[in-house]
Amino acid sequence: MRTATERRYGGLRIVEPIALPLDEHLFDDGASLADALAKAVAADLRGAIARRGSARIALSGGSTPRAFLTALSKQTVDWPHVTVLPVDDRWVHPRHERSNEKLMRETLLQGAAAAARFMPLYRPSPSPEAALLPVLSRVANEALPLDVVVLGMGEDGHVASLFPDLGRDSPGLREIGLQPSGRAPALAVRTANAPEPRMTLTLSAIFTAPSLYLHIEGAKKKAVLEGAAADPTSLLPVRAVLAGAPRPPSLYWCP
Template sequence: MAVDRSHESGTATVLQPPHDLHVHANADVWTWAAAVAIAAELRRELIAHPRARLLLSGGTTPAPVYRALSKAPLDWDRVNVGLVDERWLHPQDLDSNAHLVRTHLLKNQAAAAHFEPMTRPGRTIEEAVAGANAFARIEACVEVLGMGEDGHVASLFPGMADLSRTLSSRQDYVAVDATGCPGARQWTRRITLTPRGMARVPSRLLLIQGARKRDVLAGAVAEGDRNRWPVLTALDSVHGTALQVHWCA
């Protein structure tokens, strides 16, 4: 049975559930620890292979991590940057995940990275999904995930129409309709990485802050219902690797 190894003040304690929980003293430590962890995975991949592929989530939580990561001394011209999910918006839209990544990551050293936006003007959502699945044929080495207080991950929302079908999809990316899901707010049409797509990435980081989100994650694992708590799908790995959860109050 998988175990959680909770890291605090340099001490490892065996706990449940099956993820590695890294507790950080404050937001600054959390930011740099997460950025260093991502950079280390990319560096290992670049030593072993000609290129590395990184998948990023949107939202306000990871933005400072992306800014810190942009300064990492890596061979960024050998790094492809893709998205975990995207709202059905033009990539230049201020509310798109593409805009967030361009604003916070693709500068400084990371300006040399190759970015893979999902949406383009004139492209249908079906074409965008096909393009995302084509990019996914090149497997990513690391993905950065977030979680909402409703337990959603990527654009997998509890109560979403056809959630069960999406959770069991054999595609890496699908289009979803999150109408009626408060966590999706006004952006109900989306493209998202599926559990299958998430599980194929060996290094998975979940970045969360605040007591509420830590309690949500603990409650989700205790309950074990993936339709109610889609974040549980992030625990899966075909590589047998644990989800790395970075948390601060």
């Protein structure tokens, strides 16, 4: 992936940054985006099952993907051979309104898709730090390598639960979370930008998937994404995704 271009003026070599590439799919509305993304992801899952006999997918939560998750549940996939896990989750009970597990059970894991195997990141433990070792072990042994990942992005440029202030108090956490390759597939996160502690996949786990999607909606988020793609000095986590992904992510966006 090229991140700069060179020009020469006389004997002077000038290196100019260029925007990181994106495979863009732009839609007029959320319904058409949800339908198209669901079909693309379902095709990836069917392909993985045909090659290996099973498929593994990590999905984002929040309000944006609700329509997409519902549309995906209606796709024709051999769901008993699919493992689903959240990209990240808040450290709240699975029945809590802010739980990504709850969202996925209410939207994706319905009808035929209810036969998929769900792998939660949350455990009945007082903190994500206390549960980190068993979560690390399970993700490493049962979820990796992933086949598909669908990421969202916040208006602050965060992806998964990898926030711009990650590692502010513990600098090593930023390196672990945003490292494109490494041995830590999950990370316990606390941030001033969110009220609850969280558990998240790291980029090293996310980048095991050959199919990587960015699902964002709204003009403000697209401006943040384009700014991060164009600025090689950006410290936004989404910039780390664009710069470190083995191949350009597929952007699905609508106003």
